[in-house]
Amino acid sequence: MVDFVLPGDKICEAEEYLPGRGAYVDEEGSVRSKISGTPRFNSAERTVSVSFPGRAPGINVVGSVVYGRVFQILSQIVLVQLFPYKTRRFRLVPPGMIGAIHISDIRREFVEDIWGEFGVGDWVRARIKRVVKRFYPQLSTVGKEYGVIKAYCPHDRTPLVRRGAMLYCPRCKRTFKRKIAFDYGDPRLPR
Ligand SMILES: [Zn+2]
DSSP states (O other), rough: OOOOOOOOOOEEETTTEEEEEEEEOOOSEEEEESSSSSEETTTTTTTEEEOOOSSSSTTTTTTTTEEEEEEEEOOOEEEEEEOOEOOOOOOEEOOOOEEEEEEEGSSSSHHHHHHGGOTTTTTEEEEEEOOOOOOOOEEEOTTTOOOOEEOBTTTTOOBEETTTTTEEEEOOOOOOOOBBBBTTTSSSOOO
């Protein structure tokens, strides 16, 4: 059973379930999702609807700490693929959730160049700042415990090591600027 779909993803055939909220039927009779979310099958009504995971338990807990990997950097926003995880107090569901860090939420100071703060492939720890229905959860890395916890050299994939406030590649000797967490390289992970 599909537990997370993106807009346009096929959920099932219309003969199996009819589209409810957040779903539609295409010309071929396939039921597809209008939004990113979790399909819910109602066998009594024989319908399937898709609800945004922002309403699922856990994800809308503002202030919660989340972990993920940077997969895209735009001029004002860093997009992070969040990892599903569960602790005694927090549950982040479902897999495939994306969070966004706005340039103004990276650090306390004004950030001029977003590319000097994160790199694609970096592992980050962030805090959920705000959840707006139907949008990506907005994350913040303001504070010393938040930011990059592990990064690799974009040229040779060597794990970068910390050198003061910078990251350094022991192989090609290049230096990189990042918004790093205080425990970069040996992060405390959730339990
Ligand atoms: Zn390198």
